[in-house]
Amino acid sequence: MLMKEYRICMPLTVEEYQVGQLYMISKHSCEQSGGGEGVEVVKNEPEVHPQYGRGQLTEKRIYLSSKLPGWAKAFVPRFFYVTEKAWNFYPFTITEYSVSFLPKFNIHIETRFENNKGDNDNVFGDEPTPPESVSFLDILGDPIPEKHYSDAEDLSRWRSSKTGRGPLEDGWRDEHQPIMCSYKRVQCSFEVYGFQTKTEEFIHRNIKDILLVGHRQAVAWIDEWHGLSLDQVRDYERIMQEKTNSKVKCNTGPPPAPRPAFSRSISVNDERSLQKMGVETLSEPASSTPPGPARLNSTPE
Numbered sequence: 177m178l179m180k181e182y183r184i185c186m187p188l189t190v191e192e193y194q195v196g197q198l199y200m201i202s203k204h205s206c207e208q209s210g211g212g213e214g215v216e217v218v219k220n221e222p223e224v225h226p227q228y229g230r231g232q233l234t235e236k237r238i239y240l241s242s243k244l245p246g247w248a249k250a251f252v253p254r255f256f257y258v259t260e261k262a263w264n265f266y267p268f269t270i271t272e273y274s275v276s277f278l279p280k281f282n283i284h285i286e287t288r289f290e291n292n293k294g295d296n297d298n299v300f301g302d303e304p305t306p307p308e309s310v311s312f313l314d315i316l317g318d319p320i321p322e323k324h325y326s327d328a329e330d331l332s333r334w335r336s337s338k339t340g341r342g343p344l345e346d347g348w349r350d351e352h353q354p355i356m357c358s359y360k361r362v363q364c365s366f367e368v369y370g371f372q373t374k375t376e377e378f379i380h381r382n383i384k385d386i387l388l389v390g391h392r393q394a395v396a397w398i399d400e401w402h403g404l405s406l407d408q409v410r411d412y413e414r415i416m417q418e419k420t421n422s423k424v425k426c427n428t429g430p431p432p433a434p435r436p437a438f439s440r441s442i443s444v445n446d447e448r449s450l451q452k453m454g455v456e457t458l459s460e461p462a463s464s465t466p467p468g469p470a471r472l473n474s475t476p477e
Contacts, residue, residue: 177365178376181305182384183294184313184358184391185349187341190289192402193356193394194266195409199401200394202416205236209423213239216257216424217417228265236260239424280367283379287360293349294357305361313384315392316344324389329396338399358391 188196205215219235237257262271267290273283288299294312298304316331327333335342349355362383366375401409 231265
């Protein structure tokens, strides 16, 4: 199990971001979908939770087989999806990810939004996250994958005509008003001997990129969503979900490459098979047993 807490500040208020988050997720999902891959919305409806009260439950299927690392493509089905379930009790959300054919894979994300600079060390109210597990992500200066870079979303050049905010400069978090922080406690586990560390580190690298891109876009697109009511952005969300679902179901991409052929069956406890797939392994003592189950919880929206 690997747990980290990410803190991402934005030049917004928590009240503004309630609309901005819904807009950003809907637009981003639509942009990233097509050719049989992307995000399909299965359910999006109000729900009353016994502890958190009224909220919104959203269930999605995320198709991304072509985005897997090479070592993983060797043993997963050619077509598969990740299930995302998100409970939005703004300003608190819970998100969980699972894969049907990997029962020991789990990502759990808890998110809380506050109007501060990310200086609340016990934002979830149970126990502080160890300092070594806390990462501040800077939407201005931290690098993102080149394929996600856009001049229009470069916050060192961005300026909002509606709010007059921007561009951001080095040290903006110390002086800017308004300012809010998105606190995300992310726990991921993949309880399979030989794959656990490599998989969990891969997941966290990708979560970090997703968080940076999404929060940058929420700020850069402010003139598109600022001033919308919650009802208006929910209408926009419904329209974009229909478009996104249509794009995912329309598979116009090239046929998938043939699966690699193996002359022998593969077991996750078979060291030679793991090495074939480029996975580093440690020799297992004859009397040892696989590590016990790890537990973790949190998500990225």
